[in-house]
Amino acid sequence: MTGPHARPPEGTAPALGSREPPLGPLVATDVCYHRAGRTLLDHVSFLASPGQVTAVTGPSGSGKSSLLALLGGLERPDAGTVRRHPPTARLGFVLQAYGLANLLTAAENIEIALQPHLAVGRLTRADIRRNTGDMLGRVGLSRNADHLVEELSGGQQQRVAIARALIAEPDILLADEFAAELDHTAKQQALELILAVARRGGIVVIATHDPDIAERCHQVLHLTDGHLHP
Numbered sequence: 319m320t321g322p323h324a325r326p327p328e329g330t331a332p333a334l335g336s337r338e339p340p341l342g343p344l345v346a347t348d349v350c351y352h353r354a355g356r357t358l359l360d361h362v363s364f365l366a367s368p369g370q371v372t373a374v375t376g377p378s379g380s381g382k383s384s385l386l387a388l389l390g391g392l393e394r395p396d397a398g399t400v401r402r403h404p405p406t407a408r409l410g411f412v413l414q415a416y417g418l419a420n421l422l423t424a425a426e427n428i429e430i431a432l433q434p435h436l437a438v439g440r441l442t443r444a445d446i447r448r449n450t451g452d453m454l455g456r457v458g459l460s461r462n463a464d465h466l467v468e469e470l471s472g473g474q475q476q477r478v479a480i481a482r483a484l485i486a487e488p489d490i491l492l493a494d495e496f497a498a499e500l501d502h503t504a505k506q507q508a509l510e511l512i513l514a515v516a517r518r519g520g521i522v523v524i525a526t527h528d529p530d531i532a533e534r535c536h537q538v539l540h541l542t543d544g545h546l547h548p
């Protein structure tokens with residue numbers, strides 16, 4: 319199968335169109351972030367290059383989720399800068415709390431991520447159904463396509479969240495504890511899919527407590543009380 323609706327072999331160019339202009343590094347410079355009178359991130363600087371997977375590790379409450387939120391533009395730094403090149407780079411999020419719509423099915427939650435492509439005529443409804451079915455298979459949820467999210471286990475919901483982030487072929491994927499509720503097999507399966515984003519030239523930043531995941535990353539950064547250590 320060829321064309322924009324084909325299942326792209328892992329590590330090949332994205333099917334939803336190539337990046338123009340090409341993806342540059344994700345750069346945080348001297349980022350400071352304060353909430354409720356506390357400093358959550360203190361002069362954090364780092365660079366993630368296309369093709370690279372970065373793990374951000376650190377104890378609970380050290381600021382990992384806050385950093386991902388800033389990298390993805392969900393929050394703004396109080397000082398310092400976060401630069402994505404180009405600013406239009408496609409972002410994908412796997413949020414710690416999943417952020418799924420409980421009263422929609424697994425498939426419908428994933429399809430949402432492709433709606434912008436329907437709006438501009440890049441994909442048809444049939445393409446979206448096919449791509450979603452394919453992605454459900456990749457995360458091991460083929461039999462759960464029509465289940466409401468509220469009927470799924472925590473691990474199944476986590477896989478829906480991963481599928482939703484991946485299906486839109488993000489240039490920059492920010493994944494927060496994406497394997498927290500996954501068993502060993504599902505974790506390995508999800509990790510391979512996430513690493514494939516970088517193999518296709520994307521940037522991946524993962525917040526994780528899991529040493530198995532960190533050891534597969536190109537760069538491991540440690541956060542302690544909002545301070546970043548290489």
Ligand SMILES: Nc1ncnc2c1ncn2[C@@H]1O[C@H](COP(=O)(O)OP(=O)(O)OP(=O)(O)O)[C@@H](O)[C@H]1O
Binds near residue numbers: 377378379382383414
């Ligand atoms: N909006 C907010 N207002 C006040 N405090 C906040 C806010 N968001 C996060 N915090 C606090 O900032 C600190 C860092 O939180 P964050 O979620 O970034 O840590 P984390 O390293 O991701 O933790 P975990 O591993 O438990 O997910 C925590 O002490 C948290 O309570």
